Amino acid sequence: MEMKYHADIVINKEKLSTGKSFFVAHCVNLGIASQGSSTDEALENIKEAIELYLEEQEEDYEKLSLSKDPSIFSIIKIKK
Numbered sequence: 001m002e003m004k005y006h007a008d009i010v011i012n013k014e015k016l017s018t019g020k021s022f023f024v025a026h027c028v029n030l031g032i033a034s035q036g037s038s039t040d041e042a043l044e045n046i047k048e049a050i051e052l053y054l055e056e057q058e059e060d061y062e063k064l065s066l067s068k069d070p071s072i073f074s075i076i077k078i079k080k
Contacts (some may be wrong), residue, residue, distance in 0.1 A: 005064035007050055008071050013041055029063045 008028040015021050025046035026033045034049045036042035054061060058062075065071065 003066065005061060005066060007064050008073070009043065009046055010073065011042055029065070030060060066072075070073070 001053050006028065009025055010028060011025045012061060013021055014024050022035055022037055023039050023042040024033055024035045025042040026048055027050055030053060032046065032049050032053055034045035035075065036045050
């Protein structure tokens with residue numbers, strides 16, 4: 001039976017010193033980061049990075065969630 005694991009990913013928009021924007025995807029569970037020019041590209045790149053990492057560090061699968069209900073992240077606005 002194939003196991004399905006969930007990784008918690010946070011994506012932040014960053015800017016280079018040139019002003020160009022890019023997106024950094026960080027896997028909270030494994031401490032791995034990747035980037036892309038869009039959120040979709042950053043997600044594709046972090047998925048590939050996680051898969052490559054886990055090929056070498058199979059014991060770290062235990063750091064990922066096996067729950068059927070993965071974590072939910074949200075953005076909230078705080079007014080001052």
